[in-house]
Amino acid sequence: MxxxxxxxxxxxxxxxxxxxxxxxGSSSSGQADGSSAPTSxxxxxxxxxxxxxxxxxxxxxxxxxxxxxxxxxxxxxxxxxxxxxxxxxxxxxxxxxxxxxxxxxxxxxxxxxxxxxxxxxxxxxxxxxxxxxxxxxxxxxxxxxTVTPASVTTPSIGPLDGTTVGVGMPIRVFFDQPVTDQAAVESHLLVTSSTPTDGRWNWVSSSEVHFRPSTYWPANTTVTLDADLYGVDTGDGIWGEKDRTVTFTVGEKHVSVADAGSHTLTVYDSDQVVQTYPMSAGSSENPTRNGAHVVLEKYEDITMDSSTFGLAVDAAGGYRTDVQYATRISNNGEFVHAAPWSVGQQGSSNVSHGCINLSTDRAQWFYDFSQPGDVVEVVNSIGPTLSPVDGDIYDWAIPWDQWVAGSALS
The missing domain is CATH 2.60.40.3780 (Immunoglobulin-like)
Structure with a gap:
């Protein structure tokens, strides 16, 4: 051997x-004639x-x-x-x-x-x-x-894992510091769904990125976000702290149309009209924003206070009122809620401070029907269209080509 x-x-x-x-080293075996055979x-x-x-x-x-x-x-x-x-x-x-x-x-x-x-x-x-x-x-x-980060970051994500939301709820990823290398981060945010969509990311700010399809999510769809950010350099010495996976369900399709011109709220369940209610929208001094609003949260009882948006309670037009069955549809103070004081104007004129006013029994029905992520499309208001000044979710007011252009990978 x-x-x-x-x-x-x-x-x-x-x-x-x-x-x-x-x-x-190699060796060779002698041949009969004394020569050596080559080895390989x-x-x-x-x-x-x-x-x-x-x-x-x-x-x-x-x-x-x-x-x-x-x-x-x-x-x-x-x-x-x-x-x-x-x-x-x-x-x-x-x-x-x-x-x-x-x-x-x-x-x-x-x-x-x-x-x-x-x-x-x-x-x-x-x-x-x-x-x-x-x-x-x-x-x-x-x-x-391996690299030693100056600091690490773990983003917050909505919707939360295991929740059920409406067809208008975008995926939202919030970072606690501005993201310098948005392309690197975005390339590690993978969205999959049981019903495929054409969804894309859009950086609504330097520290927040949203994902939505070109139209509302398909109903009864399971969606998973794999945020594989561990080991990702987000820029300026900040690195991803860990990976996160969030899975949520898109429930039934609930889309309502609040027509400020005809003073009616038409409620659709899976494209079927289930209610048509007289309503009152925002007055000419406080018009409701146009565009697709997204239900964010609900309060069976809430105190509404004009000082929250800069108008003192004791100023002209100021108020502090206890309200029932309030369904928030934006972060600028717009709700669908019970307003027994305006029942006489509901169906005929717009007198609210920007909210959609309903009678108490109708507001309760809408409150029970609604889930976070449902859509309320406001049309024919004299007010402007939803925009960044109106809070977290104005996503559906952005035309699709502009939305796509907001991706760091577009």
């Missing part, structure tokens, strides 16, 4: 550590590992890649700075002709994946082997360190 010997040749090419292994040895395996030795500030989600030419990957061990083995597994990476590579032509690439994500601010060492056809072994070792 010929003893196995290990040889290593190191070459740095294209950012990868490249090692070649070959077998030990397999090419030495070449092993390239990335990240390369000494690389710093690596994202903890950067894959550990191992490219082998003229051989097969063997044992791969990853340890931290304390020498503790990091659990993980090696699998062959799928071929991607478009992916950049500095591995030798014909190399087979494998990826080592940790059982749990690598940590920020940590040094890791990769020890790997590869063998050629003669079972000669090549060794490679590389040490790299």
């Amino acid at each position: 010929r003893a196995r010997q290990r040889w290593a040749a190191v070459a740095v090419a294209g950012g990868l550590v490249l090692l070649a292994g070959c077998t030990g 040895e397999a090419p030495a395996a070449q092993l390239a590992v990335s990240p390369t030795d000494g690389t710093a500030d690596v994202s903890p989600t950067t894959p550990v890649q191992l490219a082998v030419t003229d051989g097969a990957i063997g044992e791969v061990t990853v340890t931290d700075a304390a020498g503790t083995v990091v659990p993980g597994a090696v699998a062959e990476a799928p071929a991607d002709p478009a992916a950049p590579t500095t591995a030798a032509p014909g190399a087979t690439t494998s990826v080592w994946t940790p059982t749990d994500p690598l940590a920020y601010g940590t040094t890791y060492t990769v020890d790997a082997t590869a063998t050629n056809a003669d079972d000669a072994e090549t060794d490679a070792s590389t040490t790299f360190s």
